[in-house]
Amino acid sequence: MLKTITTCLLLVLTFQISANETQQVQVADPYIDLRTGPGKGYPRFYVAEEGHWISLLKRKTSWFKVRLENGTEGWVSDKQLIKTLTPQGDALDVRKLDADSLGDSHWAIGxxxxxxxxxxLVSLHIAYIFTENISTELTLSQALGTFSNNYLYDVSVQHRAFPEWHVSPYFTLGAGQIRTDPNATLVATEDRTDDTFHVGLGVEVPLARRFALRFEYRNYLALTSRDDDEEIEQWKIGLNAYF
Amino acid sequence: MEDWIKRVFLASVLTLCASYAVAEQERGRGQAHAVDPDIERQQIDVDAIDSEDFEIGVYYGILSIEDFGSDTVAGIRAAYHVTETIFMEAAYGMSEAGETSFEVLSGSAQLLTDDQRDFNYYNVSVGLNILPGETFIGSRWAFNTALYVIGGIGSTEFAEDDHFTINFGAGYRLLFNDWFAMHVDVRDHLFDSDIIGTEKTVHNIEFTAGFSVFF
Structure with missing residues (x-):
């Protein structure tokens, strides 16, 4: 019990210490707008002038919550923040927020x-991005058919040959398992699980910052216990967000 | 006399040495200052700034299951906010179907067993925050709000069968502070069903309220 309390206290302290380590920038533009919320739709309520120091408190999507020296808190867009300077007068490095750069993101969900x-087909995936060319992905899917339901999980490796292209094609290769549940209204046939391999091609079209539309084709080979292996084609359209 | 001259000479030499040393020290300090920024350069690390783009929450409400009456529904949802406008959401909800009017009127006839009345669904959806703004409660409180429209696909398990399900609807999010929000959500879950004999598209309207935290 005592240990738990100590751990909790330590966690709270660590949190407070890290929370206190706010970073400061000086306004280099003639002024920046502070809004009441993290979005263009929220009203401007304050203006910080050139030369003022602002502390960066937190971030929501592409908006930063800042505190002025007089204690006023508000939200500033990254576009305006890019124009501010660091304490030494260097341009603020916000490459990570650059609209076309996905290179600094390490994770994606879609x-x-x-x-x-x-x-x-309904599908959910999470990906880890090693380099701008290579990423690995875990996909969970359910295919709802007239006669049966299929649950699929796959681990795949993806290769982007031209990451610098605006519309970026990729190649995917992976393995997994498929579980087939015949529908209840049919004559009872047993559920079965088979190993699968797949190859595929896809293309990603950026829609917004760190957000892309994705088309993908995969050719699955299910290694069944029957005489012939089964080949299944999968087409899907989806959304992918990088973070 | 010689001693007096010696003393003055020594004192002058010492004073000179000391002032030279001080000057040297000061010059040294000046030089050190000139190179200081190179050593202590401070960079803004965007990754070190706490971001709150993920959201997780619970909800509770009423689900009207077509032909099977209305019952309570409870669920969990997780969302990732991609931009100020777009978010992706995954949700899982549980409810239980009541009796059809046929079952009620006939008295004893049962279309489904108790187990088959479980109505569980999951979905993955995309939402768009539209009409962001502020709500004022009294003269002291202002809360950020947003109306969102949302739609997606998923699966509904009902009568021991899985049905491909489309959902769409709208919701209202009110943020008490930066990380704690309240939701009110209306959603229609559509799927093709032949449970009562003929194949048809059923609408299941859901009205829920819930809370969520951003992290």
Whole structure:
């Protein structure tokens, strides 16, 4: 019990220490606007003038919550913040927030829907990005057909040959498992689980900062216990967000 | 006399040495100052700034299951806010269907067993924050709010079968502070069903309220 309390206290202290380590920048533009919320739709309520020091408190999407020396707190867009300076007068390095740069993101999550051998497909994935060319992805899917349901999980490696292209194609290769549950209304056939391999091609079209539309085709090979292995085609369209 | 001259001479030499040493020290300090910024250059690390783009929450409300009456629904949701406008959401909800009017009127006939009445769904959706603004409560309180529209796909398990489900709706989010929010959400869950004999598209309207935290 005592240990738990000590741990909790330590955690709170650590949190407070890290929370106190706010970074400061000096306003280099003639002025920057402070809004009441993290978005263009929220009203401007204060203006910080050139030369004022502002502390960066937190971030929500592309908006930073800042505190002025007089204690006023508000939200500033990264576009305005890019124009501010660091304490030494160097331009603030906000490459990470650059609209076209995905190179600094290490994770991506996405959702998609489509067709899996004639069945409706719902899919969720999470990806880890090693380099701008190579990433690995875990995909969980359910395909809802007339006669059966399929649950799929796949681990795949993706290669982007031209990461600098605006519309970026990629190649995917992976393995996983497929579980087939026949529908309840049919004559009882047993559930079965088979190993799968897949190859595929996809393309990503950026829609907004760190956000892309994705089209993908995969050809699955299910290694069934029957005489013939089964080949299944999957088409999907989805959204991918980098963070 | 010689001693007196010696003393004056020594004192002058010592004073000179000391002032030279002080001057040297000061010059040294000046030089050190000139190179200081190179050593102590401070960079802004954007990654070190706490970001609050993820959201997780619970909700509770009423789900009207077509032909099977209305019942309570409870669920969890997780969201990632990509931009100030767009967010992605995954949700899982649980409810239980009541009886059809046929079952009620006939008295004993049962279309589904108790287990088959479980109505569980999951979905993945995309939301758009529209109409952001502020709500004023009294003269002292102002809360950030947003109305959002949302739609997506998923699966509903009902009558021991999974149905491909489309959902769409709208919601209202009120933030008490930067990280704690309240939601009110209306959603329609549509899927094709043949539970009562003929195949048809069923609408299941859901009205929920919930809380969420940003992290």
């Amino acid at each position: 959702i998609s829907g489509g067709d899996f051998g004639g069945a409706d």
